[in-house]
Amino acid sequence: MSDIRKIAVLTSGGDAPGMNSAVRAVVVSAINSGIEIVGVMRGYEGLIDWETQPLGLADVRNINNQGGTILFTSRSERFLQKEYREQAAKNLRDHDIDALVAIGGDGTLRGAIAFQDEGINTICIPGTIDRDVACSEYTLGFDTAANTAMEAIDRIRDSSVSHGRCSVVEVMGRKRGYIALWAGMATSADAIIIPEKWDGDFDSIIDTIKAKHADGRNSYLVVVAEGVTDAPELAQMILDKTGIESRVSVLGYIQRGGQPTAKDRMYGSLMGAYAVDVLKKGGTNRMVAIKNDILIDYDIKEAIDIQNNQLDSFQYELSKLLAE
Amino acid sequence: MSDIRKIAVLTSGGDAPGMNSAVRAVVVSAINSGIEIVGVMRGYEGLIDWETQPLGLADVRNINNQGGTILFTSRSERFLQKEYREQAAKNLRDHDIDALVAIGGDGTLRGAIAFQDEGINTICIPGTIDRDVACSEYTLGFDTAANTAMEAIDRIRDSSVSHGRCSVVEVMGRKRGYIALWAGMATSADAIIIPEKWDGDFDSIIDTIKAKHADGRNSYLVVVAEGVTDAPELAQMILDKTGIESRVSVLGYIQRGGQPTAKDRMYGSLMGAYAVDVLKKGGTNRMVAIKNDILIDYDIKEAIDIQNNQLDSFQYELSKLLAE
Amino acid sequence: MSDIRKIAVLTSGGDAPGMNSAVRAVVVSAINSGIEIVGVMRGYEGLIDWETQPLGLADVRNINNQGGTILFTSRSERFLQKEYREQAAKNLRDHDIDALVAIGGDGTLRGAIAFQDEGINTICIPGTIDRDVACSEYTLGFDTAANTAMEAIDRIRDSSVSHGRCSVVEVMGRKRGYIALWAGMATSADAIIIPEKWDGDFDSIIDTIKAKHADGRNSYLVVVAEGVTDAPELAQMILDKTGIESRVSVLGYIQRGGQPTAKDRMYGSLMGAYAVDVLKKGGTNRMVAIKNDILIDYDIKEAIDIQNNQLDSFQYELSKLLAE
Amino acid sequence: MSDIRKIAVLTSGGDAPGMNSAVRAVVVSAINSGIEIVGVMRGYEGLIDWETQPLGLADVRNINNQGGTILFTSRSERFLQKEYREQAAKNLRDHDIDALVAIGGDGTLRGAIAFQDEGINTICIPGTIDRDVACSEYTLGFDTAANTAMEAIDRIRDSSVSHGRCSVVEVMGRKRGYIALWAGMATSADAIIIPEKWDGDFDSIIDTIKAKHADGRNSYLVVVAEGVTDAPELAQMILDKTGIESRVSVLGYIQRGGQPTAKDRMYGSLMGAYAVDVLKKGGTNRMVAIKNDILIDYDIKEAIDIQNNQLDSFQYELSKLLAE
Known part of the structure; x- marks a missing residue:
């Protein structure tokens, strides 16, 4: 068991329905485990500028049915530069944050990998409507x-x-x-x-x-x-x-946009809670993913190289067959 | 009372949700009044080419919730020419049709006016999502x-x-x-x-x-x-x-497209039944319209000149006031 | 012109989609006219217990698409008793409130009439899904x-x-x-x-x-x-x-419940803004209503006796005719 | 490769969104493989009474977005009795049907098992909103x-x-x-x-x-x-x-009821096409199922005894954890 006392959560990249369910599950799971939690606004941008707010149960009540992300999001250009990642890491340390949960797509995952060099432990959750995070069969927002x-x-x-x-x-x-x-x-x-x-x-x-x-x-x-x-x-x-x-x-x-479907709310909840479980079990720099419809996790550096998310050829061939 | 024995119904111009409810109401009302009814396909085009099908109760069962129009539609260029209107009128007479119900927008109304010169009695119903038929406060499809x-x-x-x-x-x-x-x-x-x-x-x-x-x-x-x-x-x-x-x-x-709202289904039903009532009462060349939320009808030549459908200025001013 | 400086708004009776648009329009209109505005929670109950919050533009941003009512609601038994109405009136005077906007159905209107005896000026807006406020052809929530x-x-x-x-x-x-x-x-x-x-x-x-x-x-x-x-x-x-x-x-x-339709958002906005207009023009104890699809207002004591909201017999007869 | 020339398809038990996509996929796949196809109305009832219709491409055009089942359905009491199953089998043989595709839940599967004794080859597809066919992780209609x-x-x-x-x-x-x-x-x-x-x-x-x-x-x-x-x-x-x-x-x-979700349309299409594939490959008396999110098939007698569809305990524990 790891000694996690305080974590941060952010959403990054294109917004995707289900991100709010993931945020909610991270917050509720953390609080139920006695872990303090801080929300970072506008993705990695908010990490750099330390635009944050403490999150309690009331902040995530009934957000499952909201589209977009209550934490806002961005594609941070600055986070591609080491000096800003250093600033972000300093901010986290200054505020005694033990780990970060980052919800987003490939860009978010790449950010987390770069951030590892600054000594920050990040758990990633795949969230993007495009379903283009190769290591996971599902990414939040696709179903909606x-x-x-x-x-x-x-x-x-x-x-x-x-x-x-x-x-x-x-x-x-x-x-x-x-x-x-x-x-x-x-x-x-x-x-x-x-x-x-x-x-x-x-x-x-x-x-x-x-x-x-x-x-x-x-x-x-x-x-x-x-x-x-x-x-x-x-x-x-x-x-x-x-x-x-x-x-x-x-x-x-x-x-x-739009209210998330049942699947995006359910999988958002599952992935968010799983991410906190990973942290509690001592996991560091992990990517939450779905394989064979089951929750698993990868090392983030290995995750980026996994290419098992080939488009289902049976589905594609079928689409041609059924084109009538 | 007029001696109407057989009528035709068509939809013309841009398709609009609620057209199917109007078609259904015309068909059910006609049949309940002992009037035979024929559906004309693809608007005025189908009149020219006599592309039709007899309509019975089973043909219009449960069509209230279908988008588009089961009679198909078109913007007929040929109907702008007198020779094709003559052909269409001949077709109607050859098949003993006493009157035509035409559902559509301004173009449909103008077609009906021109058609009056060929001796055809047309009752128009305003159907267009744009709400741009000036004589009527409501046109089918706008609400959806x-x-x-x-x-x-x-x-x-x-x-x-x-x-x-x-x-x-x-x-x-x-x-x-x-x-x-x-x-x-x-x-x-x-x-x-x-x-x-x-x-x-x-x-x-x-x-x-x-x-x-x-x-x-x-x-x-x-x-x-x-x-x-x-x-x-x-x-x-x-x-x-x-x-x-x-x-x-x-x-x-x-x-x-899309399944029509309750209003478009209700007003489609009301306008369709009203159109048959107008015919039964001996009305000729009338435009069904809504004024002060009540069903009325105009002579089609007068209808085209009515300009009482000014955009509600209170609504517009309000939209600026509430732009916050 | 009346000298209105500060008003209160509440929602009462069964919740109805569109109430939030009305609240928003009251708030934005009031603020744009330099009038301070207070939200009263849980209808007349909150008046008695003075459960309130000041309302600013940010509080009503993007609430048009929310079901229910952000001010909460109740059917207040206590408000039927004079002693509690006196308490409520005292609360309003103690807080320098010049007038009250009450959104609800018949019970809300009756409450406002009784409240008039305590010297409180109330403007009512019809909001109930049942469309059972006889003086108005439309009540917020019905369309949804x-x-x-x-x-x-x-x-x-x-x-x-x-x-x-x-x-x-x-x-x-x-x-x-x-x-x-x-x-x-x-x-x-x-x-x-x-x-x-x-x-x-x-x-x-x-x-x-x-x-x-x-x-x-x-x-x-x-x-x-x-x-x-x-x-x-x-x-x-x-x-x-x-x-x-x-x-x-x-x-x-x-x-x-549910996200309000376009009509309930539009009519909620119109009625809310109209209510503030009535107040600005010096109106006292008025009921906002729709007649012939136009906004009007009645004295609340007269409004309760109006019975022009007979169910449309043409619609009902039609429902039997079209039952096929 | 089996020599299948003509097959029948039916839906049985409670109706479920996605059944129409499965029917459509069976029909299109069969026709594209040169197999003639007949639709049986009202489930096993229609087999007994031989209430059928030939199915062509036009019959299944654009039915993906329709709720219910175009073939109608029933819970057949008579099919529980051997004499009626014999009658149904005779009907199929009399009309040269080589195999049956039956879409439904546990009752449908049990019917197919009993039918095997009459020498009829049935391929089952799991379709029920309850997701209570134990051998398959997914059953059509659940997502909707x-x-x-x-x-x-x-x-x-x-x-x-x-x-x-x-x-x-x-x-x-x-x-x-x-x-x-x-x-x-x-x-x-x-x-x-x-x-x-x-x-x-x-x-x-x-x-x-x-x-x-x-x-x-x-x-x-x-x-x-x-x-x-x-x-x-x-x-x-x-x-x-x-x-x-x-x-x-x-x-x-x-x-x-209701228009099926993307998942029910997609999985209905996949399962329907897969069922025809099974037949073409010579499969007899098979149950189509999902395991680890992949299409597989079981012998129907084995399928009924599989109990791997335990409710996901992680999900349930999570539901308690996140009940906030």
């Missing part, structure tokens, strides 16, 4: 984002079907196609373009649409992960080559 | 669209608040600012830019944001009706003049 | 409650249709059938039982179901306003007389 | 039901907090506490009563509420799985022993 994207596409399709159009919908995901894959399959997309699999074969998409058109279909749906290809260009190409009116929708920031 | 836009902005604001940003959100509405005004007020927007009131005074928006920033606020929301000003330019201007990171979201087609 | 009930019935019907059952759903409304009428019509109920119209004619409901069964329908929906008849008894009767399996659902408290 | 229950409790809590009450909410689940556990944790319940863990210790619940009351809390939430204890009695006990007003809500059938 996938459902939000799906519901938005359900709406877009109502209009698309009524008018007999093709809709090209761009969803978030950065380097990972999970949101596109889930939202696209859930809405019976005719094609799903994701970074892991995209080979530039526009012709097969055009051919698919033409074949369905010949079979009597009159509305179509293509879901594109942002950054893979240019959605307006694709819509124009579909119009040019098939004669079918095509409209682009970019879902954008609606995918970040 | 306003709620969808509001919920999307609620989500966007979660992220905006978490990051301390300014969000510039573009909503639909074409020449009317109702969606922007309702969605903006409902989400406590700091500024709402609508076509009826916009004077190009960007400085006052910048000043508002600066003043709030000076007071300690760190996230902001500007809602813009499409077509009034360029949202990305505005975001850039806010960044340049205030230093606050600003992001644009364009809500787009998600505002058209 | 009607949509919540409708969405719940949409879900129940999915199961009812899948199993070929009859669902008997009890909704709120107390002495008024509005929630039942709106939610029932919006979900194509086969029968709607409301206090204003119910004549105990169970046989016609049974006959309706039998006739539809004979026509090949295999699922049915009856919506009942609470207190009109016993839902389990009705379900048993339907089973006994038709042989169709019938299940009861009581929607209960889910109808009270 | 957990989210629906959670959202309903979010609403109930708005009112509970506003009035300072205790809410006792009864959710579904039959012999399993998963819905109660997820919905309760997601809404920060003060106590969760589930069949797997309930020891009748009402005193500890009363003590928890008293302790929180002493700390200044004024609203409370207890979530109860149906059948474990009497919710109204518990509410009365809380009132009697703490003096805190307590209200009961029974969520009931709203938990069954």
Whole structure:
């Protein structure tokens, strides 16, 4: 057992639904274990500027259903520089903080690794809608984002079907196609373009649409992960080559916010409590992760190199099979 | 009492939630009055090509909760030409149709007026999310669209608040600012830019944001009706003049679809049944409308000239007052 | 112009979505007019016990999308007694409060009338999901409650249709059938039982179901306003007389809460700002109300006797016509 | 490879969101493999009465977002008797059906096992909101039901907090506490009563509420799985022993219906396609299941005896820890 008396918690990077449940679980678990807890505002930025507030049970009451993060967040440029990390570490030591819990994505994890050199013990929790932290099968926020994207596409399709159009919908995901894959399959997309699999074969998409058109279909749906290809260009190409009116929708920031789903609240709670357990058991510099749907933890330096989070090929092949 | 034996119903223009409830009410009311009813597909296009199907009670069962329109819709270019209207009128006469119920916006109403010259009796029902049919205080779909836009902005604001940003959100509405005004007020927007009131005074928006920033606020929301000003330019201007990171979201087609709200289902039902009542009482070429929250009807040629649908100035002034 | 310097605001009776928008509008309007404002907790109870807090702009930021009421509420038994009203009036005078804004239903209005005898100037805003304040066509919370009930019935019907059952759903409304009428019509109920119209004619409901069964329908929906008849008894009767399996659902408290709809946020904002306007113009003891969809105000003693809020008979007749 | 030419699909037992995605995936996968497919109505009842319809791609287009089951369902009493199973088997053979895909819960699985004696090859897919098929970590419909229950409790809590009450909410689940556990944790319940863990210790619940009351809390939430204890009695006990007003809500059938979540659409699609794969690979009498979040399959007679679906004790202990 470690002798942890006081810890800090922060959220960093893009905000993700479920972060608040994780914060709440960290706070409640810590307090129930007799550990004092401080909230750091705006991620690593707040560490550098020591923008903090003590957290009690009343501060995290009923926050499970709030989107965003009550601790605010940022992508800190300064934390990439050693002098600011030294300042942050000094702040933590000056305030007798024994460990830090950092909730965020890959950038947050990299920050924690760099911070280890300053002697700070950080436990990371994967939180990002993109599900792009390779060592963990799940990252907080993905389920809510996938459902939000799906519901938005359900709406877009109502209009698309009524008018007999093709809709090209761009969803978030950065380097990972999970949101596109889930939202696209859930809405019976005719094609799903994701970074892991995209080979530039526009012709097969055009051919698919033409074949369905010949079979009597009159509305179509293509879901594109942002950054893979240019959605307006694709819509124009579909119009040019098939004669079918095509409209682009970019879902954008609606995918970040909103009340978290049951899964994001449950997994946020699980991960937050698990992180405090890791600390209590003496763990240092660990990454909380999900493997085979079970909570585990890795050394943060090893975690960054794990690449077991390959996109499920069965799911992708299935999305093509079911594209009808 | 008129001797109506068989009527047709169509939906035209942009699809709007609540159109299905109106179609259902027309069908059930007609059948309960011993009137045969035919559904015309894809608006005036289907009239020209005589793309139709007989409608019975089973065809409209449980469609109240479906977005879009089960009759499909279009903006018919051909119907602007007399020869195609003649073809459409001939089709209706050939099939012994005594009257037409047309659900749509201003374009639909103008079509009906032109169609009167071909001897066709059309009853119009206002259905468009934009609420831009001047003679009626309400048009089907507005309530659903306003709620969808509001919920999307609620989500966007979660992220905006978490990051301390300014969000510039573009909503639909074409020449009317109702969606922007309702969605903006409902989400406590700091500024709402609508076509009826916009004077190009960007400085006052910048000043508002600066003043709030000076007071300690760190996230902001500007809602813009499409077509009034360029949202990305505005975001850039806010960044340049205030230093606050600003992001644009364009809500787009998600505002058209989705399961209708209770109001759109209720008013769709009311307007559909009222339209059949008008026909049964011998009405010809009438526009169903809402005035003082009561159902009335106008001659369609008079309806097009009514301009009593001024944007509620109290609401707009209030939106500025409450922009806090 | 009246010389109002400091006012209080409270919410009373059953909580209703939109109350927070009204509170926010009162606070922002007051502050923008240089009027100091105090929030009273738990309705008239907090007046008696002087449980209050000063309200500033930050206290009402982004509360438009919160269900319930941030000021809490109660049905105060003590306020029915003169000695407690005297205590409450003394508290207001001791704290230099010039006027009170009270948001609630009929009980709240009656409280304000009794309070007038203690020399307190109260402006009332109608807030109750039941829409049972007779002088106003609209009361805050109804739109959200009607949509919540409708969405719940949409879900129940999915199961009812899948199993070929009859669902008997009890909704709120107390002495008024509005929630039942709106939610029932919006979900194509086969029968709607409301206090204003119910004549105990169970046989016609049974006959309706039998006739539809004979026509090949295999699922049915009856919506009942609470207190009109016993839902389990009705379900048993339907089973006994038709042989169709019938299940009861009581929607209960889910109808009270939830994020307010656009209408409840907009009308809450309008009514709150209007109430402060009334005060600024020297109004005393006024009831804010909606008539013909326009904001007006009545003397509170006259308001209680107005009975123009008859249930719309056209809507009810229509609900029977469209019950298919 | 097996020589499958024609198969049938049915849904049985309580309807569950996601069943339609499974049906769709079975149909599309079969057709894409050149297998003819027939839909059986109302579960095993439709097998006995041979109530069927051929299924093509158009029949399953865009059904992913529909609640309930397009094939209808039932709990067949007759199928418990050998004579009716013989009749059903004869029907399948008479129509040259090579195999059956049955989507449902434990009762459906038991039916398939009994059916094996009649020489029918059945592949089962776990579909039930209760998550009570012991051999599979996931059953279709649970995620949607957990989210629906959670959202309903979010609403109930708005009112509970506003009035300072205790809410006792009864959710579904039959012999399993998963819905109660997820919905309760997601809404920060003060106590969760589930069949797997309930020891009748009402005193500890009363003590928890008293302790929180002493700390200044004024609203409370207890979530109860149906059948474990009497919710109204518990509410009365809380009132009697703490003096805190307590209200009961029974969520009931709203938990069954509604548009499926992304997870239920995705897992329905995966399981449906996997079932056809099993058939194509020559599998007979197999149960599709999830283990460690991966698709696997068991012999149906072995599947019924697997008891690896123990409620996650970490989750339950956590729910007590986080009950704050």
